[in-house]
Amino acid sequence: MAHADTPLHANTPCSPQDVDAFLNEAETLVARRGLKMTRIRRKVLRLLLESPEPAKAYDLLDNLDGEGSAKPPTIYRALDFLQETGLAHKIESLNAYVACGHASHNHSAVFLICNSCNAAEELHATSTNKALRAETEAAGFTMTRAVIEVRGTCRDCAA
Ligand SMILES: [Zn+2]
Numbered sequence: 001m002a003h004a005d006t007p008l009h010a011n012t013p014c015s016p017q018d019v020d021a022f023l024n025e026a027e028t029l030v031a032r033r034g035l036k037m038t039r040i041r042r043k044v045l046r047l048l049l050e051s052p053e054p055a056k057a058y059d060l061l062d063n064l065d066g067e068g069s070a071k072p073p074t075i076y077r078a079l080d081f082l083q084e085t086g087l088a089h090k091i092e093s094l095n096a097y098v099a100c101g102h103a104s105h106n107h108s109a110v111f112l113i114c115n116s117c118n119a120a121e122e123l124h125a126t127s128t129n130k131a132l133r134a135e136t137e138a139a140g141f142t143m144t145r146a147v148i149e150v151r152g153t154c155r156d157c158a159a
């Protein structure tokens with residue numbers, strides 16, 4: 001398995017490590033909500049899964065070969081869909097996107113982002129999730145999504 005040696009990033013810690021298996025799981029998850037995984041959405045998710053680090057929308061656009069008519073709005077719509085269904089997160093400080101391997105279960109998107117190599121590792125942070133939800137609800141605010149970005153130095157770069 002190549003996975004054990006790959007640098008830390010936010011992909012698939014819980015979902016199948018195999019990209020096709022992951023995509024099939026994602027498709028089932030989306031279908032269960034009565035939504036549809038179109039070709040472009042699936043392709044964008046595949047690119048995110050295959051990207052060794054958080055991917056920029058324009059890099060995705062460049063790599064959408066075979067989908068020549070894809071324009072920036074198409075990509076952004078696909079990325080919005082993936083975020084709304086919890087299959088991807090946007091890391092604002094990098095202006096980049098990552099696939100999420102935890103879409104099927106409760107977690108808060110807490111990212112550990114390395115200042116040296118830009119690797120982004122996603123934590124489950126279930127207690128953070130609970131606390132954030134409780135405080136958000138207490139404030140009378142309806143949360144749709146939250147991404148917490150923690151900056152620092154990753155294991156590999158600290159070594
Ligand atoms: Zn996630």
Ligand SMILES: [Zn+2]
Nearest residue numbers: 014101102124
């Ligand atoms: Zn998980």
Ligand SMILES: [Zn+2]
Nearest residue numbers: 114117154157
């Ligand atoms: Zn690093």
